[in-house]
Amino acid sequence: MRMLCSSTLIGEFFVIGFAGLVAMKDDSLAMSTVWTVCGVAMLLSVLLCGMVTRPGGVQLGWALQIGLIASGFFVPVMFVLGAVFAVLWWASVHYGRKVDDIKARWAESQGAQATAGPDAA
Numbered sequence: 001m002r003m004l005c006s007s008t009l010i011g012e013f014f015v016i017g018f019a020g021l022v023a024m025k026d027d028s029l030a031m032s033t034v035w036t037v038c039g040v041a042m043l044l045s046v047l048l049c050g051m052v053t054r055p056g057g058v059q060l061g062w063a064l065q066i067g068l069i070a071s072g073f074f075v076p077v078m079f080v081l082g083a084v085f086a087v088l089w090w091a092s093v094h095y096g097r098k099v100d101d102i103k104a105r106w107a108e109s110q111g112a113q114a115t116a117g118p119d120a121a
Helices: 001-023 031-051 057-073 078-116
Strands: none
Touching: 001 031, 001 057, 001 078, 031 057, 057 078
């Protein structure tokens, strides 16, 4: 799960940065505010890469997805990109857990074969 979720979060890091560049062109937004919000969101996306498997990591990831979608009020294309990344986040968590379960069962079966010895087959 960690690898899939981290890949999604790193992709979001770049999208947030590019959205900041687009938001900079809006005269109604202060550049310092744009980069403060984008910087915090970019930092959160990187920090979440290491926190995904810890308690609350997935929930913080969902909060980031909601924030990404909400940023569409300032950069309209972010409604679409935020929704795409929310789907990617769901898939990363859902299928990542399945892969982790399969890996654990495989490792368990390999451990059982190793303790039984080569003559057990």
